[in-house]
Amino acid sequence: MSNEGPVVAQNGPYRIDLKATYRYAxxxxxxxxYQPFCDGSHTVSKAGLKPVVWTHEKDETRPLCGCKHTGNGPFCDGSHNKL
Known part of the structure; x- marks a missing residue:
């Protein structure tokens, strides 16, 4: 990993069944x-990136970013198509 950005975990989204009121990282x-979720590995990196933590509002399947270059983290915005 460089000091400038994340490692591409997957060149495309992870389609995840998210549950209402559940807290995700x-x-x-x-x-x-444990992609696309955090396991604490960022603590040994030098990039200074931290997980996006949120509580989801409803039960639904959403694409979570796998390339780690989204401008709308944690959700995929198609940035993997430009890598």
């Missing part, structure tokens, strides 16, 4: 072994 650094 999306991996922003790309190092987690």
């Amino acid at each position: 999306w991996c922003a650094c790309g190092l987690s072994k």
